[in-house]
Amino acid sequence: MGPRERREREREEIRTRILDAARELFATEGVESVTMRRIAERIEYSPTAIYFHFRDKEALLAELCDCDFRSFAHGFTVIAQIPDPVVRLRAAGKAYVEFGLKNPSHYRVMFMTPKPPHEQDMSGKGNPEEDAYAFLRNVLVDLQASGRMRDELTDIDLVSQSIWSMIHGVISLEIAKCNDQWVDWRTIEARTDLVVEMIERGLLK
Secondary structure, three states: OOHHHHHHHHHHHHHHHHHHHHHHHHHHHOOOOOOHHHHHHHOOOOHHHHHHHOOOHHHHHHHHHHHHHHHHHHOOOOHHHOOOHHHHHHHHHHHHHHHHHHOHHHHHHHHHOOOOOOOOOOOOOOOOOOOHHHHHHHHHHHHHHOOOEOOOOOOHHHHHHHHHHHHHHHHHHHHHHOOOOOOOOOOHHHHHHHHHHHHHHHHEO
């Protein structure tokens, strides 16, 4: 590896450290309260070094969201090959929960943390390989085309958003409940399986 390649690798490593630190801070302290100086302190760098990689917090947040959402969507690549839309939907629901539980900081920032308006890269919108919502919507379009979906469920976006809300509820409760002892919680696996089953029963004729 030559000097140029080494410098580029080091630059990417620092950039990754910045994004990881920002994600954790945004998830625990909120986007509005975290400053670039705070992120720099977390990784023991000067604020100047942070600004070398990102012009401001908005740019950092935009790249963080774009990166995490695309990584999330790419995780459905194998599932997309499942021919039966019912089986595909079931697998996607469980994969969604698995992602949230394995990556709670990612999930908090992506779906549970209020964010100020920021410029987004919309180039992947509608592409199921980059857009998880488009992936879910396509599964439901295929299910509808197969003739197995209930006839009254004609608004695919409404159905997609309702399913997303139900699965999100499973993950967000698991992440947020921490040591809550007010509820005799059943296992996350049992809750996930039942919610997925209820979604299927609600969709199918």
